[in-house]
Structures are given as C-alpha cells and as structure tokens.
Amino acid sequence: MELDERKLKILQAVIRTYLETGEPVGSRTISKYTDLNLSPATIRNEMSDLEELGYIIQPHTSAGRIPSDKGYRLYVDTMLDAKESEVQNLREELEEKAGRIDDVLQKVAKFLAANTNYATMVSGPRYQSKRVKFIQITSVDEENLLAVIVLDNNVVKNQMIRIEEPVNQEMVVKLNFLLNTTLNGLDVLEINLAVIQKLKEQLGEHTQVVDSVIEVVGKTLVEEDDLAIYTSGATNILKYPELSDKTRAAEILGAFEEKEIIHNWLGLPEKGKNNESRDIQVYIGDETQVESMKDCSMVTATYHIQEGVYGKIGIVGPKRMDYDKVIGTLNSLMSQLDDIFKEKK
Amino acid sequence: MELDERKLKILQAVIRTYLETGEPVGSRTISKYTDLNLSPATIRNEMSDLEELGYIIQPHTSAGRIPSDKGYRLYVDTMLDAKESEVQNLREELEEKAGRIDDVLQKVAKFLAANTNYATMVSGPRYQSKRVKFIQITSVDEENLLAVIVLDNNVVKNQMIRIEEPVNQEMVVKLNFLLNTTLNGLDVLEINLAVIQKLKEQLGEHTQVVDSVIEVVGKTLVEEDDLAIYTSGATNILKYPELSDKTRAAEILGAFEEKEIIHNWLGLPEKGKNNESRDIQVYIGDETQVESMKDCSMVTATYHIQEGVYGKIGIVGPKRMDYDKVIGTLNSLMSQLDDIFKEKK
DNA sequence: AATTAGCACTCCATCTTATTGAGTGCTAAC
DNA sequence: GTTAGCACTCAATAAGATGGAGTGCTAATT
Numbered sequence A, B: 001m002e003l004d005e006r007k008l009k010i011l012q013a014v015i016r017t018y019l020e021t022g023e024p025v026g027s028r029t030i031s032k033y034t035d036l037n038l039s040p041a042t043i044r045n046e047m048s049d050l051e052e053l054g055y056i057i058q059p060h061t062s063a064g065r066i067p068s069d070k071g072y073r074l075y076v077d078t079m080l081d082a083k084e085s086e087v088q089n090l091r092e093e094l095e096e097k098a099g100r101i102d103d104v105l106q107k108v109a110k111f112l113a114a115n116t117n118y119a120t121m122v123s124g125p126r127y128q129s130k131r132v133k134f135i136q137i138t139s140v141d142e143e144n145l146l147a148v149i150v151l152d153n154n155v156v157k158n159q160m161i162r163i164e165e166p167v168n169q170e171m172v173v174k175l176n177f178l179l180n181t182t183l184n185g186l187d188v189l190e191i192n193l194a195v196i197q198k199l200k201e202q203l204g205e206h207t208q209v210v211d212s213v214i215e216v217v218g219k220t221l222v223e224e225d226d227l228a229i230y231t232s233g234a235t236n237i238l239k240y241p242e243l244s245d246k247t248r249a250a251e252i253l254g255a256f257e258e259k260e261i262i263h264n265w266l267g268l269p270e271k272g273k274n275n276e277s278r279d280i281q282v283y284i285g286d287e288t289q290v291e292s293m294k295d296c297s298m299v300t301a302t303y304h305i306q307e308g309v310y311g312k313i314g315i316v317g318p319k320r321m322d323y324d325k326v327i328g329t330l331n332s333l334m335s336q337l338d339d340i341f342k343e344k345k
Numbered sequence C: 001a002a003t004t005a006g007c008a009c010t011c012c013a014t015c016t017t018a019t020t021g022a023g024t025g026c027t028a029a030c
Numbered sequence D: 001g002t003t004a005g006c007a008c009t010c011a012a013t014a015a016g017a018t019g020g021a022g023t024g025c026t027a028a029t030t
Helices: A007-021 A028-033 A040-053 A067-079 A088-097 A100-117 A169-183 A194-202 A206-224 A234-239 A248-254 A259-266 A323-344 B007-023 B028-032 B042-050 B069-078 B088-097 B100-118 B170-185 B193-202 B208-222 B234-239 B246-255 B259-266 B323-344
Strands: A118-124 A132-139 A144-151 A156-162 A231-234 A281-284 A296-306 A308-320 B119-123 B132-141 B145-151 B156-162 B229-232 B281-284 B297-307 B308-316
Touching: A007 A028, A007 A040, A007 A067, A028 A040, A040 B193, A067 A281, A067 A323, A067 B229, A088 A323, A088 B088, A100 A118, A100 A231, A100 A308, A100 A323, A118 A234, A118 A259, A118 B156, A132 A169, A132 A206, A132 B132, A144 A206, A144 A323, A144 B132, A144 B145, A156 A206, A156 B042, A156 B156, A169 A194, A169 A206, A194 A206, A206 A234, A234 A248, A234 B246, A248 A259, A248 B234, A259 A308, A323 B229, B007 B028, B007 B042, B007 B069, B007 B323, B028 B042, B028 B229, B069 B132, B069 B281, B088 B100, B088 B323, B100 B119, B100 B229, B100 B308, B119 B132, B132 B170, B132 B208, B145 B208, B156 B208, B170 B193, B170 B208, B193 B208, B229 B259, B259 B308, B308 B323
Parallel strands: none
Antiparallel strands: A118 A231, A118 A308, A132 A144, A144 A156, A281 A296, A296 A308, B119 B229, B119 B308, B132 B145, B145 B156, B281 B297, B297 B308
16 A cells, blocks of 8 residues: 555644644534645545554554654655744844853743743754963962863863962963973873873972872863753743653653753764754654653754854644644754854854 | 740650651540650640640641641750661762762752751852863864863863864964963952953953954853752652642642752751751741741751862752751761762861 | 445443442440 | 530542544455
C-alpha cells in the first residue's frame, strides 16, 4: 500500500487537528475539516489504511485516531511551512544586554518559554580550545593576592589567593614574568602537574607563598568551568494533561533542576534530516532516548558565537507541540542571535 | 475556657499524627495514641473545645480534625524538642568547596532538599556596603583593555573594554592612577554621573578612548549584581497531595523559577518568636503573605559570612511539614556553615 | 471500482445511585 | 468528670445505567 496524495492530506488533517485539541480525531471531524469533500465513511477507510501503515494509532477500539511517532516524524520532515514569527520585539532588548552573554541567554530562554508555552533550556557556549593569553598577579592587600587570567576567547577568570605573609613587589613582578613566559599560549588542557612542577623548579629560590600561588593558578586554569544552563517555563509542562500525570511531571520537572541532565539532552546526536538550512533538530518521543520523555518532543537549535564556539537551545513539550510555530520561532531567533553575536565580535 | 495540660497533650497528639499521615485525625486514633488512657468520647469533648478555641479544624462535618494555622503556630512555638541531625557528613564536602561560595550554597540547597523532601532555596550573601578597594586597567591586546575592580568585600568584578585604537602604556598608567585616587574608598552607591563627569574633567587632555573606559568602569561599578539564588527540590512539592493540585503546584513551582520572587520570600519580616538561639523563623500558611502559598509553610534561617554579610536559607513544604526535623537540621547546618565561613575568613 | 449511507457494535466518560465506614454530637448511665 | 451507646452526617468508593462518539462492515449508489 502506498501513501497517495489523499492519504497524506488526511494524515496532515489528523495531525493538525490533534495538535490543537489534544483529543483523538474522528472521521467525521476530518470530513468537515478538509477541502476534500469526502464522507466520513471514506475517511474511515483511509484512516484504517493509515493506521495499518503505522502513521496513526487508535488509543482504544471506539476512539478517534492520534498520530504515532512515525506520523509526527513524517509531518515534521515534509509538511511544515516556513513561517515568519514575532521575534523582532526581542531584538532590541537583547542588543542592549549583548555584553553579558549569560543575560542574553537567560532572556532567550524566558522569551521562548513565554512565547511557545513549552519548557525551554539554553546551554551556554562551549569553547573548544582555550589558550592562556595573559596572566596577572596583583597584590590586593597584605593578606591577598589576586590572580587574573585571560584566555584567548577573552574569558576572564579571577581567583583570590590568601597568603600568610606579605609578598614584596619585586617577587610579584618576577612571578608575573615567569607565569606569563611559561604558560602563555598553552592550551589549558596541556597544563598539568608536570608543567606546574617545572614551573616551580625554574623559580630557583622559592618561598612557600610562591608555591601556593603557582598551585592556585594551575588549579584555576584546569578547573572545569561549570555548565552554564539556563531554563525557563519548566512548569509549562503541567499545562498538558498528557504530561501532567504526577509521577511523570515530577520526573521531567526534576530533570529540569539538574544541569547535567539538561546538558545531556542538548548533546543528543543529530538526526539525519535538517529542517530548513539551520541546525534545527526534532526529537519525537523515544527519539529523545530518555525514558521519562517518551511522551514529549524536543526541538533543538544551535547558535554560533564565533567559529567553533556555539551553544544549544532546546524546547520541550508534548508530542503534539506546535512544531510549525516552534521551528519558525527558533529559525527566526537563531538568525537574530547570530547577527547580534557577529556584531559584537 | 483555658488550655489545660490535657488539652495541650491532645492537641500535640493531633498535630503529630497529622504530620505523619496527612489525614484528618479522629478521636479514636488519639485515644489509642496517647498515654492518657481516655476514651474516644472524652477525647471528642476535648477536641470540640480545642476547635472552639481555634487550634483545630474540621474539614467537614463527619471528618476528623486537622490543625489550624493557630494550632501549628502553638506547636512550633512551644512543643518542639531540640534534636541532633545528620549534617555531619556534609561538612567535609563543604570544606573542600569553601573557596567558591556559590558552590557551597548550591550544595547546601541540594543537601537540604534531599534530606527533608521539601523544596529549598538559598540566597547568596548580600553585602551591605561596598567600597572600591582597588582598580586596575590592563591592556590585553590591541583591541581590548581589561578592567579589574576589587571591592572591599573581596568581590572581584571584571569587564572587557573594546577599544578602537591601541592605547599606549603611558596612558594606561595614568588612567590607573587617576581611577584609583578618585574612586578608592568610595561606596559604589556614591559613584554617580557627577563623579564620573568630574573624573573626566580632571583628566585634562582626554581622548575618546579614555572617555569610554571611564564610562564602562562607572557602569560596571554601579550595576546591580544579579540576585544569587539557588534552589533545589522544587518538585518535592508534588509529593504532597494537598499541594499537588495542578494549578496550585504550577503556581508554586513557577515561583521557584523566578529569582525575584524567591528573593522576596526570603525577605519576609521576622516574626516575634525566635526558636532556639539562631535566627530561625517559621511562617505558616497566610503568614507567608503569598496567596499561592497559603497551604504551605516556610522555615527560614540566616547564615553569616562576616559582620553584616549574610544570606538566607528557606525550606518550603506543606503545612504539615516535619517542623521538628527541619528546624533541627537547619540549626545544625547553620552552625556548621558559620564555622566554615569563619575559618575561611 | 470508488464512494457513501446505514446500522450494529464497542467502549470511554459521565452521571446516578447504593454502600460503606470513619467520625461526630448528644444523652444517659456510671 | 468520664464513658458507653446510639443516631446521624458525609466523603469516598463501588456498582450500575446512560449517552455519545467513533468504528467496521455491508449493501446500495454513482
């Protein structure tokens, strides 16, 4: 059996209607909905075929049909129109904040949650390689030194170093010189115990203070930056009866509290099809690879800050999410974001 | 009518039982539970009195009784035993992280949520006055200057400043000198447009670059630090039937996504009674002043990092929360925290 | 050969109606 | 003052009864 034009139209009608109502869709509804002018009986026959083909499902004998994962997939891959959306208003707000990337991303998450009524999450940019550009030790007061480290992606780290005894200016200069000559240009991944040990040796005569400074600087450099994850609208999940069952909702909402979990979600491998030109991916039901999300869908998109520096945005909702709108909004948002970051660069 | 010894005992029994079960408590249950050896009939009479006094409530005619807000309040104020709790294990984990206060606080939130099964929130320390200790402008590369600002509470701010044309070393030195002499020791609240204007004037000959540097430094100083709020276990709310009604749950959980709201909650005025010696406050039902929390209770505690620098910890659960355990845990945790921060200081 | 009307059948959702049982208040006895 | 006894109330649960949306099948129509 083949999917002819008419079956496709009917499938589309079933899905569209279901997306709106969340209720199983019957033949009579479709008969009225479409421009096909077919009687319910005919529709029934076609729907029976569509079920046999695996695109729709009957929750129970005398109910209408709802889309299967396979049905959604077909819909997402072939039946969506490109649409413009209302991202414009966000633009200027973002422009203003563009300095603080974390603010921008938080705002993006909020905006998306508010506009789509789904749960959203945004991961901060991951820098692929980080080289030391510049290190500076400064004496703040008698008890504290301040280490400021600039990486080549212009990320700044700083770390107070508590010291027992005051350090004289000469020593600070010497330390700065040594640290810079040794570490500059090194990838932070290359900075290990051996390098630190070597550093200490090079500084022939060295006090305990110097030791600890070098140690702290080394540690600061190596330390994992924590996952920057911004979420918003997690509670939107509760708006959809099919997800708001208490245990399931608790699982999903719980996951939204754990940055690591979110990070994993956003790290899902890309599916073959690329919708539009942007890196927008859709995961339906089991495709999310997460048991507790088997009744959800997730749409992800990738934004780029500069070559090799990117992060992801994800939107989680029920399978009957308004893919059209979500993808449209994401598309539009992505191009705005890329613009903003490009300017800034 | 007075609250005699026996009435108190019965009230206590009602509350204790209700805390465990969450179900209205009947006279027969109490009759068996207490060591009073009274028949259900007698208990009934006493309970009738207790209801008249406003300490307990009958949800409907033929149900048992549940504590009223007034009943809980009496219980919290007078009937709790001090108890030791299992905070010890947390200690060393915290010690290790003590450097990064935000990590510590996040961990505290998680620990409390996991241990109490309620929703928890922690606000980062608020510094009452912030004076500039030290400013340093450094030239990072041809396109960027880096401003590092240390406040007297040892909070470090830094800000990249993009510049059009390279700045020579001499100018940087001059800038540093000027900024430090003018701003050091000033409270950030005192740094307004006028001060910045004066700064510019003092620097007789000044290029546009210098202008922008001063502007950026000023802005960075004045900018509100964002609210540091850490939450955990919000979804625990769903575990309590009396709160997991969809709309109510959505409201509470939604609030947990908004830092401002949390911040307001934690800023509630203190109630008269102080439980134990620490600043532990209990807000029951309407006392939270938040409509959507009228079926919740909140316990807050204050931790101190140094003189005048403190933050708050809050635990939100159903009215029938295990006050005994929560307060015990908080008490113990607070003293641990205060210790840790003191050492670190 | 495709479409449609008609009809019997299924099954969920909803409403109605018992039934149960926990709990109370009251009265009279202890 | 305490308690046993009893009638009464009311939520929660269970057990039918009803209705309606929807299907699948068959036979008639185009």
